[in-house]
Amino acid sequence: MDALAAGSSPVHALCPLAKLFATIIYIVVVVSFGKYDLAGLVPMVLWPVLLFEISGIPVRTCFHKLRFVLPLVLAVGLFNPLFDRAPYLALGGITISGGAVSMVTLMSKGTFCLMASFLLMATTRIDALCAALRRLHVPGIFLTLLLLTYRYVGVMTEEVAIMTDAYKLRAPGQKGVHYTAWGSFLGQLLLRSMDRAEELYAAMRLRGFHDHFHYAEAAPCTAKDAVYLVICIAAFLLLRFVNVAALLGSLLVR
Amino acid sequence: MIAFQNVSFSYEKERPVLQNLSFSIGDGEAVGLIGANGAGKSTVMKVLLGLLPCEGKVLVDGIEVGHGTLYEIRRKLGFVLQNSDHQMFMPTVYEDMIFGPLNYGASRAEAEAHADAALAQLGIPALKHRHNHKLSGGEKRMAAIATILAMQPEAILMDEPTAALDPYNRRLVINIIRSLNQTKLITSHDLDMIRDTCSRVILLSGGTIAADGDAETILRDRALLEANRMELPLSLQ
């Protein structure tokens, strides 16, 4: 992640705050779509896809890195078809229930928000983000927590990788970790990451760490960043309140 | 520079790890702390750095290690952890190197100057902007030593600095240790490395000092070493 964030592209070069706000607004707008408004929601995918394109990070990378989180997000919508069976629309003899539509909508919302968050993390260095938030007078303790969490998540994923490799080598032909081993696997994972995290924290204290980081001075926000933010907001609002699909359709028909 | 006075420590009651340890290390001395696995070498380091609370007194430059003095003490002692993965936590080598100096009040420019000097001293300026998690084992160890040198400590503590290194990198690290002028305390069971880098040896066994003295004398004492689950250095066999 850090390696991705260290890249150089027009998106990387934007000021962290502009990107943070654009991402937050994007997520708010995505979430605000009605639960049957799939047609309105779908065009929202354009924004992350476009930025992935510009930043030179393949969308594939995003889904690969998020392959453990994505199923959870998708699972959220899974029960909707069971609860909401009222017919919603009929397409040539097949009736589609409201539940099916809202399921797909919910899954899309989750996926879009994940993509946007990933994009932010992959194009912004975490300490640049912290430095920017610091300038907004966000309390240092929150930022330290944020930064430490970020580092510890890295430690945990590394331990997961080491342990699954060790497991696979002695369990040939198994797909994933067998459920009988989940308990001890999780327990070990927690113990090991805690040990590592503790030692890491000790290493920080040994080098004089008290309670706040010395962040690099992030490049200040410029007119360019403001323009980016305004364009993003305008685009989101357009996509939210104007039915783009219908608009395009009517243009084509005419 | 460093003094232990009747220091005892145990992780769990009933099972003492350090028992009534007393020794002192003078300015500029290079001391090897040897002993079998589990003898308590790493524990000595952690007690010295104030990471573990102990009974008895530990002094660094006449200052007693305790709650109020840790910040000051840790500025004097640079500790190279056994596992470099646990030592480096910033994305790049350079950021890791300026982390310590910044915490001790250096400006960014001063910190960078310290970092550059340390990289030059170790002959690894090329590692400066590399990502920590993409370094090889040997490079990681060198970078870890560099992060400690950048803090300009008065004494350097190293826990098994040659563990898991190939012969080439091991030799490199040995040469670096020899070139450092600071007070040195090095733990290891790599007795050949200790023989190359230290003039004095403290032999730890079951949490007590089994021998303390001239490196050549102790490292040639086959009976003493074997009684403490070690072997003569290869260079003396």
Ligand SMILES: Nc1ncnc2c1ncn2[C@@H]1O[C@H](COP(=O)(O)OP(=O)(O)O)[C@@H](O)[C@H]1O
């Ligand atoms: N966190 C811990 N909790 C309990 N016992 C420990 C812990 N760390 C080390 N020990 C025990 O303390 C003894 C000394 O350990 P250590 O100082 O790491 O030895 P060395 O570095 O010489 O190999 C060992 O017997 C070990 O089992």
Ligand SMILES: [Mg+2]
């Ligand atoms: Mg040890």
